[in-house]
Amino acid sequence: MSHVYKRSISCHWTFEVEVEGMLWVHRWDRRAFGRRRHKSVEVEDMLWVHRWDGRAFGRRRHKSDVHTAEPLRVCVTGAAGQIAYSLLYQLAKGDVFGQDQPVILILLDIPVMMGALGGVAMELQDCALPLLKETIATDDPKVAFKDIDLAIMVGAMPRREGMLRKDLLKANVKIFEVQGKAIDEVAKKDVRVVVVGNPANTNCLVMSQYAKTIPKENFSCLTRLDQNRAQAQIAARLNVKNTEVRNVIIWGNHSSTQFPDASHAKMTNGDSVTERTVQKRGAAVIAARKFSSAVSAAKAICDHVRDLWNGTKEGEWTSMGVISDGNSYGVPDNVMYSFPVRIKNRKWEFVNGLSVSDFARSKMEATANELVEERDTAFQFLSTE
Numbered sequence: 001m002s003h004v005y006k007r008s009i010s011c012h013w014t015f016e017v018e019v020e021g022m023l024w025v026h027r028w029d030r031r032a033f034g035r036r037r038h039k040s041v042e043v044e045d046m047l048w049v050h051r052w053d054g055r056a057f058g059r060r061r062h063k064s065d066v067h068t069a070e071p072l073r074v075c076v077t078g079a080a081g082q083i084a085y086s087l088l089y090q091l092a093k094g095d096v097f098g099q100d101q102p103v104i105l106i107l108l109d110i111p112v113m114m115g116a117l118g119g120v121a122m123e124l125q126d127c128a129l130p131l132l133k134e135t136i137a138t139d140d141p142k143v144a145f146k147d148i149d150l151a152i153m154v155g156a157m158p159r160r161e162g163m164l165r166k167d168l169l170k171a172n173v174k175i176f177e178v179q180g181k182a183i184d185e186v187a188k189k190d191v192r193v194v195v196v197g198n199p200a201n202t203n204c205l206v207m208s209q210y211a212k213t214i215p216k217e218n219f220s221c222l223t224r225l226d227q228n229r230a231q232a233q234i235a236a237r238l239n240v241k242n243t244e245v246r247n248v249i250i251w252g253n254h255s256s257t258q259f260p261d262a263s264h265a266k267m268t269n270g271d272s273v274t275e276r277t278v279q280k281r282g283a284a285v286i287a288a289r290k291f292s293s294a295v296s297a298a299k300a301i302c303d304h305v306r307d308l309w310n311g312t313k314e315g316e317w318t319s320m321g322v323i324s325d326g327n328s329y330g331v332p333d334n335v336m337y338s339f340p341v342r343i344k345n346r347k348w349e350f351v352n353g354l355s356v357s358d359f360a361r362s363k364m365e366a367t368a369n370e371l372v373e374e375r376d377t378a379f380q381f382l383s384t385e
């Protein structure tokens, strides 16, 4: 811990103290003495808030309680794609990490997309956002993942017409193998990784397997869009606000075998969710828009990451795909399965002890079986080549 007193020619006294790697600056000003109790000034992009109270008056005249946060290094892959186009702005303007948390955005896409990615970077710059410290666009995973705090893995091979599910799986797990190795080599060891690109659960598992020195618990995949869809549909049915519906669960895979479960949801009455509508909602959006969900996916990613960073609210949980090891619901180990989780200090834990009906159990098993099959197929591709 070090202290430094300084006096400038404009009669500002400052007192700097470094505590656990953070610099706190306290500043006071003779002219303000005894008059204005509260003052804020913007200096070099930072808001310094000065307060003093009666007890400190005359001794410590002025005190600052805002400190500079180190920028978070956040990588978004598939950054030239349509989800990223909605996502990047929300990350950069403070919607997710808060209004006092600067960010450095690192955008990764494939070489052929570098032109378009340059345009995205230009647009981010043109937003003149105070929290966005830097934007880096690259096609090199090792540059993209260098020292990052968070990776949002949106980039994936899209399903083309006539492509079998197996072919899609093969192409994508190879991408996530390469990116898993790269993140292992260059990212911070406490990096958090959120996988969105489909098949999200199995891509996430593959990536975690190849990032051998990063804990598997640091990986999660997105089922929050399904949760949000279920929540919104229940709210519409009951004619209540979206926020009045809580604790809807998505079990299993982000595919049509997923099990949306409203039996533990807190609602004003006991109506149940229309599961099929949630399971087929992605297809309905594609049929209507001719493109897959983008704004709602970006919003769901922000919700997922916000909960991961700030924790879930008291009495609430959220659904995300996480490593199944040690769960109490009979789901086999070593799959990324969507469970209800509580989050604190950037660590999740299973919500245990929820009752499971026979109907629910059969649905949970069906989606688990699909994930096991997907995993085994994926690892055949990876181990044979």
Ligand SMILES: NC(=O)c1ccc[n+]([C@@H]2O[C@H](COP(=O)([O-])OP(=O)(O)OC[C@H]3O[C@@H](n4cnc5c(N)ncnc54)[C@H](O)[C@@H]3O)[C@@H](O)[C@H]2O)c1
Binding pocket: 077, 078, 079, 080, 081, 082, 083, 084, 108, 109, 110, 113, 154, 155, 156, 157, 158, 175, 195, 196, 197, 198, 199, 200, 222, 223, 224, 225, 226, 254, 292, 293, 294, 297
């Ligand atoms: N989990 C979910 O809830 C959820 C919801 C919606 C969409 N998705 C999935 O998210 C993915 C992205 O969707 P989109 O609509 O943005 O697609 P998109 O095709 O518009 O964008 C994908 C981007 O990824 C890039 N890309 C491909 N391979 C890459 C690689 N190896 N490294 C980096 N970038 C790469 C592409 O060049 C493209 O720019 C898709 O797989 C989609 O199925 C998941």
